[in-house]
Amino acid sequence: MRKFNANYVFLFYDVGEKRVNKVFKICKKYLYPYQNSVFRGPITPSQLLILRAELSKKIDNEHDFISIITFKNQLDFNEEIIGSKKENNSEDLFL
Template structure:
């Protein structure tokens, strides 16, 4: 019996402070494909989404940055 994978397609846009741009870029690059400037897209499993969010939470400042 072939097991089905649970994939979703994700888009990620970010606008972060200059100090955090490279860190956010590197984290996003691990999980998604770079599309243009601060836009990433690609297939995303639920577990990878949780990991991505956890890594970004450590870097992003909620008061100054925007990540959707």
Template sequence: MYVILVYDMNTKRVGKMLKLCRKYLNWIQNSVFEGELTKVQLENLKAEAKEIMKEGDSLILFKNREQYWLQKEVIGEEKSSIDNFL
């Protein structure tokens, strides 16, 4: 499934969450990631994220079956493009 993940963490935990998200997804912009995950990978990501998170932190997941069902438009400078694979 195609996943867009957005998080808001206390500054003490941002580094840990960033590292975790990069393990599973592609970095797009500050605290925003996207990519294809299996159900098992998604469950592992959520379980590991819950171990990092404390009160006041949040993680939002947008899920879709396929990326082609999602239209993406970037206005301004794209922070990290994943469309430039060789």
């Protein structure tokens, strides 16, 4: 793995029902809800540290799983969409 300062992330989670809301609320402080159990967005390295610490405290390490894919910036990936995005229940997404 190359070492770099992450500035953009995709985060997806698979957590127990009792913890889904807590995880959603924590993620929403730093990232945008993109799809069910998927968040994304620009983030600073220090915010990422705080986000990770908050999530680690809330989840059940044996039964829950969170994957955070980090990039230097948005130029390091492309995105292709098939179909159409459902209107999100939260405020408009800034992509």
